[in-house]
Amino acid sequence: MKKISRIRVMVYMMVFLGIIFVPAWSWAEEAKPGKTIDNLQTAYNGESNASAKYQAYAVQADTEGYHKIARLFRAAASAEQVHLKNHAEVIKSMGATPxxxxxxxxxxxxxxxxxxxxxxxxxxxSKMYPDFIAQADDENNAAAVQSFSFAQDAEAEHAMLYKKALENMDKWKKADVNFFVCPTCGYTVEDRPGFANCPLCGMPAADYLIIS
Ligand SMILES: [Fe+2]
Ligand SMILES: [Fe+2]
Structure with missing residues (x-):
């Protein structure tokens, strides 16, 4: 009789501890507090400054007669606006103010x-966003991972387009094509997109912003 009671007590204790600790462990997996909120603010500040800077660079390029380069700067400024808005949404969803x-x-x-x-x-x-993505992933913050990833992939395109512009400055005086920017992820392309859906986020290319 005494032996059965002990077993019962042990079972009750295991059930009780399970009720207390299993949800606590699960919660910790879902919401690890960490540096991602600070990284989001850093990225939001960086994108805000980049957008303002590229607008000023566009004015300078037009002044020097590099009209296609001016369009590229305006397109990149518009893409950075998309990124900062995406980052701001995640910041607000975490209860903070961008x-x-x-x-x-x-x-x-x-x-x-x-x-x-x-x-x-x-x-x-190559440095900032990969580090931020790794940290957000470690904190199980899927929204931040997505926002950082969209920005990282679009910045790679910007770097490529700026290099192309630098190597072809004379040819890029004439503004013969428009640039197109995805309003969801900021992906940026020279001339009308040759694909039906955005390669980064999947939205219809027909909805891209036209930057002239
Ligand atoms: Fe960029
Ligand atoms: Fe997109």
């Missing part, structure tokens, strides 16, 4: 501005 400190851009010659833009985009796509 904050940016927009500095007055230092505008130089268009050649130097392109070199600066390549440097910024290359850092974001």
């Amino acid at each position: 904050m940016a400190d927009i500095k007055l851009p230092m505008v130089k010659s268009t050649k130097e501005n392109l070199e600066d833009a390549i440097k910024g985009e290359t850092y974001e796509r």
Whole structure:
């Protein structure tokens, strides 16, 4: 009799501990507090400053007669707006307020501005966003992983387009094509997209923003 009672007590204890600890463990898996909220704010601030800078670079490019390069800067500025809005949504969903400190851009010659833009985009796509994605993944923050990933892949395209512009500056005086920007992920292409759906987010290419 005494032996059965002990077993029962042990079973009751196991059930009780299971009720307490299993949900606590599950919760910890879903919402690990970490650095991602700070990384989102850093990215939001970075995209806000990049957008303002590219708008200023576009004005300079038009002034120097590089009208196609001006269009590219405007397209990239528009894509950075998409990224900062995506980051802002995730920040707000985590209960915080997006904050940016927009500095007055230092505008130089268009050649130097392109070199600066390549440097910024290359850092974001090869260092900043990969680190932020790894951290968000570790914290099980799927929304942040997606927002960072969209930005990372679009920045890779920006770096490629800026390099192309730098290598063809004379040819890029004439604004003979428009640029197209995905309003969901910021993917940017030169001339009308040759695909039906965005390769990054899948939305119809017909909905891309036209930047002239
Ligand atoms: Fe970019
Ligand atoms: Fe997209």
